[in-house]
Amino acid sequence: MSKGLHVNRIEALTDGVFAIAMTILVLSLELPKGDGSVASRVWTLWPKLASYVVSFVMLGVLWIGHHYQLNHMRRTNRPLIWINLAFLLSITFLPFNAAVLGSTYEDPGAVAIYAGTILLSGVTLLAHWRYACRRPELMVPDLDPAVVRGLEVRIVAGLVLSALSIALAFVDTRASLIVLLLLPVGYFARTPIDERVAPRVEKT
Amino acid sequence: MSKGLHVNRIEALTDGVFAIAMTILVLSLELPKGDGSVASRVWTLWPKLASYVVSFVMLGVLWIGHHYQLNHMRRTNRPLIWINLAFLLSITFLPFNAAVLGSTYEDPGAVAIYAGTILLSGVTLLAHWRYACRRPELMVPDLDPAVVRGLEVRIVAGLVLSALSIALAFVDTRASLIVLLLLPVGYFARTPIDERVAPRVEKT
Amino acid sequence: MSKGLHVNRIEALTDGVFAIAMTILVLSLELPKGDGSVASRVWTLWPKLASYVVSFVMLGVLWIGHHYQLNHMRRTNRPLIWINLAFLLSITFLPFNAAVLGSTYEDPGAVAIYAGTILLSGVTLLAHWRYACRRPELMVPDLDPAVVRGLEVRIVAGLVLSALSIALAFVDTRASLIVLLLLPVGYFARTPIDERVAPRVEKT
Amino acid sequence: MSKGLHVNRIEALTDGVFAIAMTILVLSLELPKGDGSVASRVWTLWPKLASYVVSFVMLGVLWIGHHYQLNHMRRTNRPLIWINLAFLLSITFLPFNAAVLGSTYEDPGAVAIYAGTILLSGVTLLAHWRYACRRPELMVPDLDPAVVRGLEVRIVAGLVLSALSIALAFVDTRASLIVLLLLPVGYFARTPIDERVAPRVEKT
Numbered sequence: 001m002s003k004g005l006h007v008n009r010i011e012a013l014t015d016g017v018f019a020i021a022m023t024i025l026v027l028s029l030e031l032p033k034g035d036g037s038v039a040s041r042v043w044t045l046w047p048k049l050a051s052y053v054v055s056f057v058m059l060g061v062l063w064i065g066h067h068y069q070l071n072h073m074r075r076t077n078r079p080l081i082w083i084n085l086a087f088l089l090s091i092t093f094l095p096f097n098a099a100v101l102g103s104t105y106e107d108p109g110a111v112a113i114y115a116g117t118i119l120l121s122g123v124t125l126l127a128h129w130r131y132a133c134r135r136p137e138l139m140v141p142d143l144d145p146a147v148v149r150g151l152e153v154r155i156v157a158g159l160v161l162s163a164l165s166i167a168l169a170f171v172d173t174r175a176s177l178i179v180l181l182l183l184p185v186g187y188f189a190r191t192p193i194d195e196r197v198a199p200r201v202e203k204t
Numbered sequence: 205m206s207k208g209l210h211v212n213r214i215e216a217l218t219d220g221v222f223a224i225a226m227t228i229l230v231l232s233l234e235l236p237k238g239d240g241s242v243a244s245r246v247w248t249l250w251p252k253l254a255s256y257v258v259s260f261v262m263l264g265v266l267w268i269g270h271h272y273q274l275n276h277m278r279r280t281n282r283p284l285i286w287i288n289l290a291f292l293l294s295i296t297f298l299p300f301n302a303a304v305l306g307s308t309y310e311d312p313g314a315v316a317i318y319a320g321t322i323l324l325s326g327v328t329l330l331a332h333w334r335y336a337c338r339r340p341e342l343m344v345p346d347l348d349p350a351v352v353r354g355l356e357v358r359i360v361a362g363l364v365l366s367a368l369s370i371a372l373a374f375v376d377t378r379a380s381l382i383v384l385l386l387l388p389v390g391y392f393a394r395t396p397i398d399e400r401v402a403p404r405v406e407k408t
Numbered sequence: 409m410s411k412g413l414h415v416n417r418i419e420a421l422t423d424g425v426f427a428i429a430m431t432i433l434v435l436s437l438e439l440p441k442g443d444g445s446v447a448s449r450v451w452t453l454w455p456k457l458a459s460y461v462v463s464f465v466m467l468g469v470l471w472i473g474h475h476y477q478l479n480h481m482r483r484t485n486r487p488l489i490w491i492n493l494a495f496l497l498s499i500t501f502l503p504f505n506a507a508v509l510g511s512t513y514e515d516p517g518a519v520a521i522y523a524g525t526i527l528l529s530g531v532t533l534l535a536h537w538r539y540a541c542r543r544p545e546l547m548v549p550d551l552d553p554a555v556v557r558g559l560e561v562r563i564v565a566g567l568v569l570s571a572l573s574i575a576l577a578f579v580d581t582r583a584s585l586i587v588l589l590l591l592p593v594g595y596f597a598r599t600p601i602d603e604r605v606a607p608r609v610e611k612t
Numbered sequence: 613m614s615k616g617l618h619v620n621r622i623e624a625l626t627d628g629v630f631a632i633a634m635t636i637l638v639l640s641l642e643l644p645k646g647d648g649s650v651a652s653r654v655w656t657l658w659p660k661l662a663s664y665v666v667s668f669v670m671l672g673v674l675w676i677g678h679h680y681q682l683n684h685m686r687r688t689n690r691p692l693i694w695i696n697l698a699f700l701l702s703i704t705f706l707p708f709n710a711a712v713l714g715s716t717y718e719d720p721g722a723v724a725i726y727a728g729t730i731l732l733s734g735v736t737l738l739a740h741w742r743y744a745c746r747r748p749e750l751m752v753p754d755l756d757p758a759v760v761r762g763l764e765v766r767i768v769a770g771l772v773l774s775a776l777s778i779a780l781a782f783v784d785t786r787a788s789l790i791v792l793l794l795l796p797v798g799y800f801a802r803t804p805i806d807e808r809v810a811p812r813v814e815k816t
Binding site for chain 4: 012109
């Protein structure tokens, strides 16, 4: 029996943080007071609604990335938990960024900080995967090298896009946001990697 | 051993989002300041209280629908996770709608947007079920066709009611809300389908 | 293999709702602005702090009650899920009541509504237990009748105290609150029932 | 088969409370209104941002401590659940303290109350471990005495630092905060104890 801690609690904590971050995004929405109809007042919220939907999708991308990683891990240890916590710290920061972006989406700083948080999430997620993959005692037996490489490539692609988005923010916030919106696209479709993913064997 | 991801984490994320959405409904309640007794001031909150209870029940209906689906599934995959996330996005939007409805329940737009969110939840839940049922590798072995059809019929009935509620909102908000209140009724009683539901076999 | 749904998801939803209700109690605390020291300004929050601690303990009592019940159950079904949801509805209502009580603890209505919510939680928890105990197919085999009776007696004792607290609220709010504070005491100590509680056998 | 309750639900409740406490820390951040750029307005939030990051790390330390304890436990009982709830009560109190500290970090009372909450968390966590270790029927078989002692030493070290921080708060808040920041450092690195941690055997 290998040493280390089960991954089930890190899964529970992570799923909890994501569930809450996804749900409290909505707390930044508040119906403006006014004489107009509710529909027209909701309509004025469109930048906040867009920020909320985009942020939800970003959280979805990151959650799926974490899910795929843990699917191939059997154990965790103290340093890996801290890397995971750094990842979660960036996740908890996103609702604040989403609220800021929703009200100031034309400000370069708002866009750059938002993209920077996505970048930070990606960096910590990549560190999590690299640390784990180098320690076979933490991973499932017979880990497919194509999965190791495939998950890494996906994250690096996201890092490049978010870094590009940060740089563009100071040139043209609209272009920066468009680049950021491209990020999730690559995570929607099934790829050959998905065909190689098998459920984790029973943890013992 | 079939390919794909375990459903346990999608269950955890979903249960987390529902738990939070159900609980933060109460954040829209705030005791009005004033000289009157607390009881009389709480009483003035009745539209918000009603919206809170109705929204809680709606979330309950949708959670049970999801629970019944997952009970017959063994695996998930990337597209199905995204369908599930679209479902969760509509769930996280409900507390905002509930707060809007609680303060402007006579406005056609408020009622229509509320019913529209319920409709969106139903559509994504139906998509989730249809996608899964067409892929036997994701489902439990020996899936009962009566369960496949039964769960679908239930959702479609809810879609019809919420679409009717949206249309009625622009004619008579009271009639629209009554139709919406009929929606959960069909989900309270046990039906023959319930007798056929067996716990998912051990996932391996 | 008996029919019905696994209890694991109702546990996850319930634990999520309790975790959130316990944690958002703290959102009713806000440091008053002012010139005084922080310590003196925190001190002025004492009725809110007391309400927060008492409500946390009440949620603990109710969570433990639910935990003991589910420990002896193997399956759930549609009506039982709805009874559980009614229980959770009363739980989500408690943070609002706690905030009201914290700011108006001398108002009979505030005290009575608070105690009434506790009463409602107890009634739904009792209904949950009674419904389940009458259906052996939902319970663990060899359910100990002393456990059936013991858990019921505990809840009924709490119902009597919270009903008494409601009645007293209109006579003397202080006496009413003291009665309410007696409620958790009976749930702190180990009793002979605890010795008979065995972990649920593996659910299959 | 030993008596007592499974630990899985106390794990779920605890993970939920931590996930929420970690995530609602961000609710104390709100972009100040003003004419300046978003970046400069975010910059003015630095004491709140620092308090948020430090509090997140503190919650991480405490969560890991709880995780290591539960890893060696197979059962819980009523008194132990209450000790765990007292621990969770202190955890839910931290977001309030973090918000207070973020806006008044130069006030001795704010620093002392913050450090006092950390102290309370440590005391209840230590009580949890001591209570459990004295009851072999709650623990995994063949519990390593070095683990028993090692986890205890770690907590006691944290208690000493947080007590020192409280005392220093009334002399020099800056020195007090520095001592508090030393607390997590000892929890980052792997120690010989970590090598002895083995996953909990299957609970039956």
